[in-house]
Amino acid sequence: MSTSSSIAKQQETEVRNGSTKPNLKPVNPKPQLRQKKIKKILQNWQLYLFVLPSFLYFIIFHYIPMYGLQIAFKDFIPALGIWGSEWVGFEHFIRFFESYYFWDLLKNTLVINLYELVVGFPLPIILALLLNEVKDGIYKRSVQTVTYAPHFISVVVMAGMIIAFLSPATGIINHFIEFLGFEPIRFLADPDWFKSVFVLSGVWQNTGWGTIIYLAALAGVDMQQHEAAIVDGATRLQRIWYINIPALVPTMIILLILNIGNFLAVGFEKILLLQNPLNLESSNVIATFVYTSGLLEAQYSFAAAVGLFNAVINAALLIAVNQIAKKRSETSLW
Amino acid sequence: MGAVIKETKADKTFKIFNYSFLFIALMIVLYPLIYIVSASVSDPSAVNSGEMWFLPKGFTLEGYKLIFENEQIWKGYLNTIFYTVLGTLINLAVTLPAAYALARKDFVGRGFLTGLFVLTMFFSGGLIPTYLLVKDLGMIDTIWAMVLPNAAAVWNIIISRIYFQVTIPTELEESARMDGCSNFKMFMKIVLPLSAPIIAVMALFYGVGHWNGYFNALIYLSDKDLYPLQLVLREILVLQEMSSSTANITESMAEAMHSKEQLAAIIKYGVMIVSTLPIIVVYPFLQRYFVKGVMIGSLKG
Incomplete structure (x- = not known):
């Protein structure tokens, strides 16, 4: 995508796009139609001012960095700038693929x-199906209010909670483990535990919030279907299985x-906070590696190449x- | 769900199972939250030894006193308030007009622009080029690094756009135009007053994002005077703790570190609460707006 496109150029594309759409013969658009289009644009010129800030924002903070990605194929030296730096082709990619940590990074990223x-x-999905079977009232509302709440805890506080609760000497979880007669576990110093700690704390934080969208879909299920099923003698479980779950399928697919569209990026802010030298072998993922090699060690080109690899996958x-x-299933994003 | 017909035995079993399952889920979520509140007002030695596991033991407000005396936390708090207010205002000013324009069917180019915006959801330049850009723009160690690189979110523009499409009738726009009302006037005088819910939803989504975010501050700020609360918290909750919980500590060393650790422990739980307080306070009243925001998004995946 060219980033230097001026607004005039963009509007020109719009005119072309717009005028070719309504009549199926794009070869010679009727002049009348084109005039109408131009009139519409002139009439709504203020709407272009409305989108201007966000247009500039996306060009500057999203498309210019895409253009800047070329440093992945260059040997970027800040003094020379993006343009002045020398092309090196796939050198950084090859170095990454051949490095001893490549497979570990890929494995950790995919497994987590x-x-x-x-x-x-x-x-x-399960929680939403069960909540949906509870009559509206204080019990349902309390479960909802409480389970939604952790969604608003910041990553830093979340990481702080995890570290505090799992501390081998003072953490409450290890006190319970000791109370049951077992040895305390050094969760965050043990690579074998890292992934479970990360995933399960995420489950604690996000499951409740995740139900909202499914509950909305369940609210849209036609009550007549349920009534008919009841008349036919269907149990609750049968009705959930044959009516409610199929109703959720489109939502499930979209989600x-x-x-998966965010597959390799999600959660990396939390991983970064929970990472330490002892669990690194299990916690080092591509996104955190880009951060350490790029921003802490200033290997800009190499880290950009790794990041690009991540984005392409x-x-x-x-x-x-x-x-x-x-x-x-005929359900898809586009 | 109206139970017109008598419940069968299977249904009753299901109901019992269902209520108990939900109760367990409720407890799993609630317990850590209660623990944090109790720990923040308990004697730290009771907390660390595991003696305090549910209700406060040896009630003390010493922890909160230390927090209020901590200048760094105060500064971080004020910085965060500032970033949140300024950032959210910028977010709204960028998001709402754009969403309205894109919601208009007679806006030539809406398809192209929507595509241009949505594409960035799935492909981006990534961390390094973005960082270099912010650096080139001279925004490192300025407040602008905290509010401009995230001036808008595609998802929020989409949600607002759907809201405008659904709630603002086309006839209203047409008749307003007949009366010679400009788009600008229409947006300010007609659309915005009708859109209080979506403004609230957007302000909340963006506001919580600014309040809770730490990563931009981590990479763009090195001046401690500009640190938002979350970075201060990171030092208290993550960096200090990591060093003490991962090192192999001998008995004598542990003894020496004991008093320092006690101090750290007593403010640890308190800062979790103090930092989340504004959200805790508004959450019960605004829960329905948050929920609404998610639901609008689900209307049109």
């Missing part, structure tokens, strides 16, 4: 995300696609999952 998906994705996953969903 898959783990989170497998555990974290079904739970809001699954969106989840991510985009490929998204497109693949979307295609599969489209074929199998």
Whole structure:
């Protein structure tokens, strides 16, 4: 995407796009129609001012960095600037792929995300289905209010809670473990525990909030279906299985696609806070590696290459999952 | 759900199971929250030894006193309030007009612009080019680094756009135009007054984001006077704790560190509460707005 496109140029594209759409023969758009379009643009010129700030924002803070990504193929030296630095082709990528940590990073990234998906994705659905069976009232409302609340806890406080609760000497969880007669576990110093700590704390924080969207979908289920099923003697479980769950499928698919679209980026702010030298072997993911090698060690080009690799894999996953969903279920993002 | 027909035995079992399951879920979420509140007002030695596990033991407000005397926390608090207010105002000024324009069917170019915005949700330049850009713009160690790189979020523009599409009738716009009302006037005088719920939802979503965010501050700020609360918290809750909980501590060392650790422990739980306080206070009243925001988003994946 060219970033130097001026607004005039953009409007020109719009005119072209707009005028070719309504009549199916784009070769020679009727002059009348084009005039109408231009009139519309002139009439609504203020609307272009309305989008101008966000247009500038996305160009500056999103498209210019995309253009800046070329440093992944260069040997970026700040003094020379993005343009002045020398091209090196795929050198940084090759260095990354051949490094001894490449497979560890890839494995950690994929395993943490898959783990989170497998555990974290079904739970809001189950909780929503169960909540939906409770009559509206104080009990339902309290469960909702309480389970939504952790969503608003910041990552830093969340990490602080995890560290405090899991402390081997003073943490409440280890006190319970000791109370039951076991040895305390050094959760955060043990690579084997890291992924579970990360995923389960995420489940605690986000399951309740995740139910909202499913509850909205369940509220849209036609009551007549349930009434008919009751008349036919269906039990509650049968009605959940045959009526409610199928009603949630489109929502599930969309959320699954969106989840996978963010697959390799999500949660990295929390991982960064929980990382320490002792669990690094299990907690080092591509996104945190980009941060350490790029910003702490200032290897800009190398880190940009690693980040680009991450983004490309991510985009490929998204497109693949979307295609599969489209074929199998007719629900898809585009 | 109206139970017209008598419940079967299976249904009753289900109901019992359901209520107990939800009760367990409720307790799992609630317990850590209660623990934090209790720990923040308990004698730290009772907390650390595990003696205090549910209700406060050895009630003391010493922790809160230390927090209120801590200048760094105060400064962080004020900085965060400032970033949150300024950042949210910028967010609203950027998001709402754009969402309204994109909601208008007679806006030539809406498809192209929406595509341009949405694409950034799925592909971005990533951390390093963004950081270099912010650096080149001279925003490192300025307040602008806290409010401009996240001046808008695609998802929020989409939600607002859907809201405008659904709630503002086209006829209203047409008749306003007949009366010679400009788009600007229409937006300020007609659309915004009709859109209080979406303004609240957006202010809340963006506001919570600013309040809770730490990563931008981590990479763009090195001047401690500009640190938002979350970075101060990171030092108290994460950096100090990590060093003490991962090091192999011998008995004698532990003895020496004991008093320092006691002090750290007593303010640890307090700062969790103090930092989340504004959200805790508004949450019960505004819960329905948050929920509404998520639901609008679900209307049109």
